Amino acid sequence: MSMIAAFYSGKSILITGATGFMGKVLMEKLFRTSPDLKVIYILVRPKAGQTTQQRVFQILNSKLFEKVKEICPNVHEKIRAIYADLNQNDFAISKEDMQELLSCTNIVFHCAATVRFDDHLRHAVQLNVTATQQLLLMASQMPKLEAFIHISTAFSNCNLTHIDEVIYPCSVEPKKIIDSMEWLDDAIIDEITPKLIGDRPNIYTYTKALGEMVVQQESENLNIAIIRPSIVGATWQEPFPGWVDNLNGPSGLIIAAGKGFLRSIRATPMAVADLIPVDTVVNLTLAVGWYTAVHRPKSTLIYHCTSGNLNPCNWREMGFQVLATFEKVPFERAFRRPNADFTTNTITSQYWNAVSHRAPAIIYDFYLRLTGRKPRMTKVMNRLLKTVSMLEYFVNRSWEWSTYNTEMLMSELSPEDQRVFNFDVRQLNWLEYIENYVLGVKKYLLKEDMAGIPEAKQHLKRLRNIHYLFNTALLLIAWRLLIARSQMARNVWFFIVSFCYKFLSYFRASSTLKV
């Protein structure tokens, strides 16, 4: 029997961010491995016209939860969705709900965050810093609490190249930042934001670093651990390979590349692509929850959940495998044929942006206009290029994260736990993983049917022919213009034509002689 699974049996668990990518996989695994857990409280807000109950219903009815419903048929009774908005005081939780949470919770997993890179500092501080502080305050009033697990990011200190399992201080104390957000107006916040984030690339990584400082400062008397995952990708094995449900990180770029919108990117081919499957992160998180509660380490332990130092894969290999998978399982109705050029040179990258991205979008919009339709491709392309520019920082650098705590934890697990809660990324076969990832993007994000593959392949063939035709026409036009303007070009042209003529005459004469 798995010790970790047994540990969660009969427990009341609180999860924030349960409706997010990682939160859903965490809940799924908990129910699948510990079906007799007591209850999972999830803090949910209504969204996109759906009530909290409707959102939970939708999650439970998704493909991700199919296995869970077999193993734990009464799963809906074990989820307690609590109306909450982490942007508000006391999270806008009702008194009765708060009372229940405080008196019953055994374990807290804090996953909620804003992961947008360009969020406004006030909002990002509210969610990634103030909400963490409030949750810790709540945790300190939970008499039955055994462990509090905070999900951060491996990039919270991405301004460093070697990152240890410690909390690095930011220049301004989080408490001061929280206070100042209450009285500074937006214009001043906008002005000071670049100074505050310093050499970090965005507000997200900065506020996640502040969040860690808050955890450190408020951790007195609490049994806390921090998990720092790198770039979280689709599931590797569980509950099935390739599951993904949002566009963050590589998933959006895989779509953009597969549909032929994005054909080149400013990236360092040999830089480490530190991807980590979401089920690996979840397995480590659950193992950390168990270890923190049972072994009660004296200080707050930080666990890096990264792949680069144990099983590195670089962007070139990743791009290559993504392209190879597009050959086998192309996406439907591609705009252009997929390609993956990585260039480190800014000028080359701008050239390809103009030629390979903007120009086709403009031509396509011209075609839409001609056929009486509304042009839209230039707008889509501009947004995509803005997104890509925000991700570029992460594909042009490599980081080294020390993983002593993660390795120590692995050695503490029984063989059964190492199997059920596997977070040993050395066992990951990248080629297989990336192929399943691309397939998952096709199935679960694009909702494309595998039956459409022959037609998608035909479509790519047509695109290739259009591409050749277009290039030939362009070359002929350019050549014709050149001949009209330059004596040298005319001379070269006559030389080539006469050479071909002579060659053909010789060939014809020699074949006549043989006969």
Ligand SMILES: CCCCCCCCCCCCCCCCCCCCCC(=O)SCCNC(=O)CCNC(=O)[C@H](O)C(C)(C)COP(=O)(O)OP(=O)(O)OC[C@H]1O[C@@H](n2cnc3c(N)ncnc32)[C@H](O)[C@@H]1OP(=O)(O)O
């Ligand atoms: C040659 C090509 C070869 C390719 C071959 C393939 C090779 C494999 C792949 C290699 C590369 C891997 C790079 C990974 C780097 C990850 C680093 C993570 C590090 C930290 C990890 C973390 O610790 S934490 C999670 C990370 N946190 C995010 O990753 C949020 C980002 N995001 C935003 O911060 C907002 O999204 C932002 C952008 C402001 C726009 O903001 P915005 O207001 O303008 O617009 P929206 O957000 O509404 O999105 C507007 C439209 O962009 C679409 N879109 C959204 N995301 C997208 C995305 N990633 N890729 C594409 N498209 C995306 C969306 O679907 C909309 O499309 P539409 O307009 O058609 O609806």
Ligand SMILES: NC(=O)C1=CN([C@@H]2O[C@H](COP(=O)(O)OP(=O)(O)OC[C@H]3O[C@@H](n4cnc5c(N)ncnc54)[C@H](OP(=O)(O)O)[C@@H]3O)[C@@H](O)[C@H]2O)C=CC1
């Ligand atoms: N994805 C990645 O690549 C990485 C993620 N991480 C960290 O992992 C954690 C989970 O990330 P991930 O699942 O990908 O993120 P998602 O964006 O998928 O999920 C974020 C979650 O936070 C919730 N949330 C946001 N704002 C509020 C609010 N005001 N009130 C209540 N809930 C709110 C969201 O709820 P709702 O559905 O209502 O919006 C959602 O459940 C985060 O802490 C992130 O920093 C770390 C490294 C990499």
